[in-house]
Amino acid sequence: MLERIAGQRPQPRAATRALLKDPSGQPIDDAIVLWFPAPRSATGEDVAEFHIHGGRAVLQALIAAIGAVENLRAAEPGEFTRRAFENGKLDLTEAEGLDDLIHADTERQRRQALRQLKGLLGDKARDWRGQIIAASALVEAAIDFSDEGDVPDELIAPAKAKIEILLDEIEDVLAQEGRSERLRDGLVVAITGPPNVGKSTLMNQLARREVAIVSPHAGTTRDVIEVHLDLDGYPVTVIDTAGIREAIDPVEQEGVRRARSRAAEADLRLWLVDTQAAGDGEDELRAWIAEGQHGFWVVRNKLDEPEAVTPDLSASGWPCFSISAANGRGVPELIGALTRYAAAYFDEGSALITRARHRELLRQSADALGRAIDLPEAAELIAEELRLAAHRLGQLLGRVDVEDILDVIFREFCVGK
Numbered sequence: 001m002l003e004r005i006a007g008q009r010p011q012p013r014a015a016t017r018a019l020l021k022d023p024s025g026q027p028i029d030d031a032i033v034l035w036f037p038a039p040r041s042a043t044g045e046d047v048a049e050f051h052i053h054g055g056r057a058v059l060q061a062l063i064a065a066i067g068a069v070e071n072l073r074a075a076e077p078g079e080f081t082r083r084a085f086e087n088g089k090l091d092l093t094e095a096e097g098l099d100d101l102i103h104a105d106t107e108r109q110r111r112q113a114l115r116q117l118k119g120l121l122g123d124k125a126r127d128w129r130g131q132i133i134a135a136s137a138l139v140e141a142a143i144d145f146s147d148e149g150d151v152p153d154e155l156i157a158p159a160k161a162k163i164e165i166l167l168d169e170i171e172d173v174l175a176q177e178g179r180s181e182r183l184r185d186g187l188v189v190a191i192t193g194p195p196n197v198g199k200s201t202l203m204n205q206l207a208r209r210e211v212a213i214v215s216p217h218a219g220t221t222r223d224v225i226e227v228h229l230d231l232d233g234y235p236v237t238v239i240d241t242a243g244i245r246e247a248i249d250p251v252e253q254e255g256v257r258r259a260r261s262r263a264a265e266a267d268l269r270l271w272l273v274d275t276q277a278a279g280d281g282e283d284e285l286r287a288w289i290a291e292g293q294h295g296f297w298v299v300r301n302k303l304d305e306p307e308a309v310t311p312d313l314s315a316s317g318w319p320c321f322s323i324s325a326a327n328g329r330g331v332p333e334l335i336g337a338l339t340r341y342a343a344a345y346f347d348e349g350s351a352l353i354t355r356a357r358h359r360e361l362l363r364q365s366a367d368a369l370g371r372a373i374d375l376p377e378a379a380e381l382i383a384e385e386l387r388l389a390a391h392r393l394g395q396l397l398g399r400v401d402v403e404d405i406l407d408v409i410f411r412e413f414c415v416g417k
């Protein structure tokens, strides 16, 4: 194919200038061509790269020329990475890291994805799996020697000691409480409160663009609108929820229902209070204070108006901010506090688990190890639990039993990756 289009097969891995031609011999572009023979390529197979001038017509002409070559077809989304995985160039956690890297919106997401791509979790899982297999060898030996008096005990005790250290390590990683998983999706902050307090106006301030319709009529926001913010590299999704009140209109009722459920699921709620009408929503607020609810910040809005009423929320123990969403006063302080909140939430150093899939498999592996430790002297049963624990780590790395999830994982990749 390279010979037909570029007129030559360049030296392996050397950027080589070539005049690309279509099947009729018409020139397409003056380009750079690279040739990576298997197995020293990203996918482990023969790979040719064309570096062309980016115009649409150039690209179309080259694709048409390549398409004219027999047995060639366009790659499916994620197919290159999938082949790299199938040829052992990447383990599954690294492939997931690559997917995250491609989709990273913020600096912290990029760093986390790169750590994953570099095999931080994969290396650990391989190491753990190796240790489990070493412990299994002791237990298997105990089974073989079980006719010979004291030997089993002497073998099983050190095997269990190894497993205990290992289990502690896995539990430490599991104890991260899903924070690194959240770094992929972003922290969710809901702007909530009674109608007409200025939620949409604050949302617009935060997003610095008009995403929500601001109107002087109560009950304008009927659905949930969200913006994605990059606060010092931390991804934060802010949602503007419909004014919480007893709605009569069925459309508004639905808006209120959705607002309540999204607000309930959020990591943090900014409860807006209108300093002009402080009584609105106070009952609801006080009920939450009485219930000892967490994850609320009170934001007093419309400070630009002269006769501000100040609701007394000192009993809540919640952080309190004063702003004018209309002219932006106090908003930088609020954004600063949100950034610090996000920074404290994401403890970057320990990010290892970035997906629910990792968490579930590590949990199952740890549970099997825990059962192995608790089993008294039954070497066969211990060996079985260790096999299961190692198998789960194999699944994490994508080495065993994963056919069914591969399509799901690689489908999310873009074409050309």
Ligand SMILES: Nc1nc2c(ncn2[C@@H]2O[C@H](COP(=O)(O)OP(=O)(O)OP(=O)(O)O)[C@@H](O)[C@H]2O)c(=O)[nH]1
Pocket (backbone or CB within 6 Å): 194, 195, 196, 197, 198, 199, 200, 201, 202, 213, 214, 215, 216, 217, 218, 219, 220, 221, 222, 241, 242, 243, 244, 301, 302, 303, 304, 305, 323, 324, 325, 326, 327
């Ligand atoms: N003076 C003053 N008016 C404001 C401020 N913030 C919002 N408003 C006004 O308050 C009214 C309601 O603002 P919205 O942002 O639509 O309020 P909302 O809470 O989203 O309203 P719903 O969608 O009904 O829940 C509009 O007329 C805004 O211009 C502020 O800081 N100062």
